[in-house]
Amino acid sequence: MSSLSRNSLINRTFEASIGEPWDFESSAGENILVGTISALSPENFGEWLLLEVKPFKYKEAEIRQVLGINRYKTNQVLFANLMAGKKVTLNFMFPKDGHAITESQVWKELKNNSKLSFLVGSINKVV
Amino acid sequence: MIKAIKLFFPLIIFFLIATSGTFQVSNHNGFSPLFGEPYAFDGHGQNIQLAKAKSVRTPKKKKVKKKEKKQKALEQKKQIQFEKRRKNKAEKNKPRGDKTYYRNMSKKEAQAVKESGKLRGGRSGETFFTDSRFKTGEKAKDRLSLPEKPEVQMEFEIKNKPKLEKNGVKVEPEFGGRGGGKEYMTKDPVKVEIKNVQPFKK
Numbered sequence: 002m003s004s005l006s007r008n009s010l011i012n013r014t015f016e017a018s019i020g021e022p023w024d025f026e027s028s029a030g031e032n033i034l035v036g037t038i039s040a041l042s043p044e045n046f047g048e049w050l051l052l053e054v055k056p057f058k059y060k061e062a063e064i065r066q067v068l069g070i071n072r073y074k075t076n077q078v079l080f081a082n083l084m085a086g087k088k089v090t091l092n093f094m095f096p097k098d099g100h101a102i103t104e105s106q107v108w109k110e111l112k113n114n115s116k117l118s119f120l121v122g123s124i125n126k127v128v
Numbered sequence: 129m130i131k132a133i134k135l136f137f138p139l140i141i142f143f144l145i146a147t148s149g150t151f152q153v154s155n156h157n158g159f160s161p162l163f164g165e166p167y168a169f170d171g172h173g174q175n176i177q178l179a180k181a182k183s184v185r186t187p188k189k190k191k192v193k194k195k196e197k198k199q200k201a202l203e204q205k206k207q208i209q210f211e212k213r214r215k216n217k218a219e220k221n222k223p224r225g226d227k228t229y230y231r232n233m234s235k236k237e238a239q240a241v242k243e244s245g246k247l248r249g250g251r252s253g254e255t256f257f258t259d260s261r262f263k264t265g266e267k268a269k270d271r272l273s274l275p276e277k278p279e280v281q282m283e284f285e286i287k288n289k290p291k292l293e294k295n296g297v298k299v300e301p302e303f304g305g306r307g308g309g310k311e312y313m314t315k316d317p318v319k320v321e322i323k324n325v326q327p328f329k330k
Contacts, residue, residue, distance in 0.1 A: 018315070020254030021275055023237050032253035047302060070302045072273065073294075090254070090294070090313070092273060092304040111303050119275050119304045122254060 007080055010127065013038050015052070017093070019122035027057035034067075034093065034122060040104045041080065048079040049107060052093070059118060062099035068107060069093055072121065083127055093120040228285060228323060229312065231257040232268040232278035238325055241282065247318040256313050259296070265328035271309035273301040283324040290316035 017034040019025040029035040036054030050069035057064050069091040071079050082089045094110075094117045096102065102110050110117065231247055240249030247255045262268035265277045294313035301307050 018253045020248075020256055020313070023233065023240075023248040023251060023253075025253070032251055049302070070304065072299065072301050072304075073297060074300045074302050076297060076300075092301050094303060114303055117303070121256070121273070121275065 007041065007044075007084060010038050010041060010050075010080070010083060013127045015124050015128070016126045017091075017122045017124045019093075019120050021121035025057070025120060027055055029055045032122075034120065036067075038127070039066075042107070047108075049111075050079070050091075051102065051104060051107065059095070059097060059099070062097060064095045064099050066101055067093040067095045067120070068102065068111070069124070070111075070119075083124065086127070088123050088125050090121075090123045093122065095119065226285065227259070228283055229257045229259050230261055231282050231284070232262065232265065232272065232274065232328075233280060233282060234276070235279050235327075238280050238282055241320065242322065245287075245319055247284075247320055250317050252315075254293075254313050254315055255290075255318050256294075256311055257318070258310055258312065260310055262309075262328075268309075268328070270305045271299070271307065272311060273299045273305035273307050273309075275304075277328075279328060281326045281328060282322060283326070284320040284322050286318060287321055288317070288319040290314040290318050 014035070014037050019027075019032045019034050025032050025034075027034055034054055034057070036052045038050055039053050040051035042049045048071055052067050052069055054065060054067055069079075069089075070093075071077055072090045072092050077089060079089055079091075094114070096110065096116055097118050098116070233241075237248065241247055244250045247257065256272070258272060260271070262271065262281065265279065268274065268281070269277045292312055292314050294311055296310045296312060299305075299307040299309050299311050
């Protein structure tokens, strides 16, 4: 993929490989998470991606939405790397009960992180 | 008296011309003995300033050639240094077989590693490990930003040469634990020789 602009990332599909948990499975396959980018954090306000994903199970809940957050916040510039087609390593956070998050609720959800769990992996491709 | 003047006049004229630098007998191109300015004789009794004269251009060409040589040598030196650094980095990126690493995991994963001889049971995706030892599962979870509290700490040596994508990088998550632990990551399967499996205290 050649370089994209920030806003053109929205509605793009992505494929991520998941390393943690080691035995992760989604409806897309073993250790794979697939979905679309539905929203981005506002400029100069931290960096997160709101992602609609093919469902996976967490205990009893079905998860259809995750938040992509930098795993190496000083070594990695999330949007710039994605726009340049580079791989990014993220923590994919999600509410343990699987409830949906809107763009305006993201920071509130993240601050209340005892109700969140996460996956660790990398977005390899944005198409 | 007149005879003497007739005799010496051409000599005086010749002396004046020679000392003013407007004419040199032996060399068409040269320097005025009085002012040091370059002059040339054009063959019609006129003087040409030697801005473009050959004798002045030659040292400039030599200087340019010397500069070019120096630049080439510098570039070659830089290239050699760059290659050295690249080799060193590649060497550094190979995990050392004799070094001990740790992976914090569930009992189920530890069983899969024992059976397959590979971390994460050889499943695809990123494999993370560390060279730091943690006393409690809680601390390992927090410092390495793990989704679940690990049950055991496996000590191992690497038996193949996986390509490391993260080589001792500090974990600094925006959310998902405090971070600060050192992390190694590869997408290649990691063959290991298990040294020890230590359960964490509950």
